Amino acid sequence: MSEDLLTPPPTDAARAAPKSPAQRAERHAGVVGAARGGLGNLAGAFVAGAAGFGVTWLVARGLGPASAGSFFAATSAFVLFSSVARLGTSTALVYWPARLRAQGRPELIAACLRIGLVPVAILATVLGVTLWFGAPHWFPRFEAPLRTLALLLPVAALAESLLAATRGYRMMRPTVLLDKIVKPAGQLLGVAILAAFALAAGVHVPATGWAVAWVLPYIPVFVFSAILLWRKVEVPSEPVAEENLGRAFWRFTAPRALASCAQTALQRVDVLMVASLAGLVPAAAYAVAGRFIVVGQLANGAISQAVQPRLAEMLSVDDRAGANRLYQLATAWLVLVSWPLHLMVLDYADFYLSVFGPSYVSAVPAVRVLAVAMLIATGCGMVDIVLSMAGRTTWNLMNVLIALTTMVAIDLYLIPRLGALGAAIGLAAAVTVNNLLPLAQLGWSMRLHPFGPATRTAMLLAMLSFGVVPWLTRQIGFGLLAGPICGLVVYATGLRLFSGRLELAVILAARRLRAR
Secondary structure, three states: OOHHHHOOOOOHHHHOOOOOHHHHHHHHHHHHHHHHHHHHHHHHHHHHHHHHHHHHHHHHHHHHHHHHHHHHHHHHHHHHHHHHHHOOHHHHHHHHHHHHHHOOOHHHHHHHHHHHHHHHHHHHHHHHHHHHHHHHHHOHHHHHHHHHHHOOHHHHHHHHHHHHHHHHOOOOHHHHHHHHHHHHHHHHHHHHHHHHHHHHHOOOOOHHHHHHHHHOOHHHHHHHHHHHHHHHOOOOOOOOOOOOHHHHHHHHHHHHHHHHHHHHHHHHHHHHHHHHHOOHHHHHHHHHHOHHHHHHHHHHHHHHHHHHHHHHHHHHOOOHHHHHHHHHHHHHHHHHHHHHHHHHHHHOHHHHHHOOOHHHHHHHHHHHHHHHHHHHHHHOOOHHHHHHHOOOHHHHHHHHHHHHHHHHHHHHHHHHHHOHHHHHHHHHHHHHHHHHHHHHHHHHHHOOOOOOHHHHHHHHHHHHHHHHHHHHHHHHOOOOOHHHHHHHHHHHHHHHHOOOOOOHHHHHHHHHHHHO
16 A cells, blocks of 8 residues: 555645536535534434533532532543543544545555554553552542443443444444433433432432443443444455555554543543642532533534544545535534524523532633633634644644643642632633634645634624623513523524525535435
């Protein structure tokens, strides 16, 4: 296998926008296909977000702040170690199957999967054992739930990597059904049963029991994703030369592995730092304050997972015009989905926190800081994914490490002084750095950016509907529900008026295809 196959030289013809009807139809089909996958993923993300919110509410209400802080810290550490074990394969196992298909070498995909999955299994097992024995020394405040979770670390890491491989085959349904529905719904069901039992029996179930209920749904995700991938992979009847594949795979993946770990650390290590520097009660308040962030991240992940394979294919043949259009449309749709949530949380932070209990209302300033940060992040779209799909994984690594260093430095200084608010300021600074740096790099190196007409329209419409309108209703003195209701009316009207600019017809076409 030649190196040229893996890194084809760019050509001016490839960069140009397609001029023939066949080329235009192919590009439009790619956008519709991405929208079709994105619709299913968004539906799954809604279920996952609702289930995650339900789990957080049950834990916050059922355990009390201190024990809830133990649970949230343990699950954050588990997710962080699971990300380390995956070695960046969540992106690589999407990128390489898509790239090999686009370059006419599908017979190498089976070897590619073996190259990626075996190291994940080995490292996850080693980390699980290490965490079991090391938790009492490293994390004494929540060692019991964390040791329980460590038993299933290999299962969780492999489940995520296997699902990524199915997306490399353009199979979106396994991710939607297993990762977005089965796992979160199973977690919610398990935690709800536990909470009902504790309430009916009048007993206190420790955080370890809640951790067991939360982690068990990883098992069916692992089993079914492995079966689906095994059925899909075609093993060549004759040996295939793959002498350069492993080196090329890990040259792409190694920076992404570090970046993936750092990216997960951006999302999880702050909870651990609050628990260590300020205590379990502030950690619980901070975890609850940031719950809405996960919902926005699920929407971003849903759209990104649908777009990744097609972005990889377009950029592998240097179709920058097609990639830029897809990036801009995906960002516009992400803004349409996520900005209403972040703006409403910004407007009604006190009401949002009161849902979890009076012990958490003190985190209102932290919620507002995080909401502003998420508006910036979602406004940039899946900028890190685009950078990775363009092969700039080293740049991506540098960006994430700078962002992580920024967050840790701010957290070390502010958490002992401000508690949850200090952690929120640190995360907001890191999120801003982690989005604006790759945004500048994409614009400079490839002339790609997310701010097309659809994105600008989506931003203005969301700001008007869920920023200006709720503020006006509060100033006038209307009730709590007046702002959201009036905002929804304005939003629906705007979607209808600007459906052409927002290219909602693409989503409708995708919806019709899904219904067939």
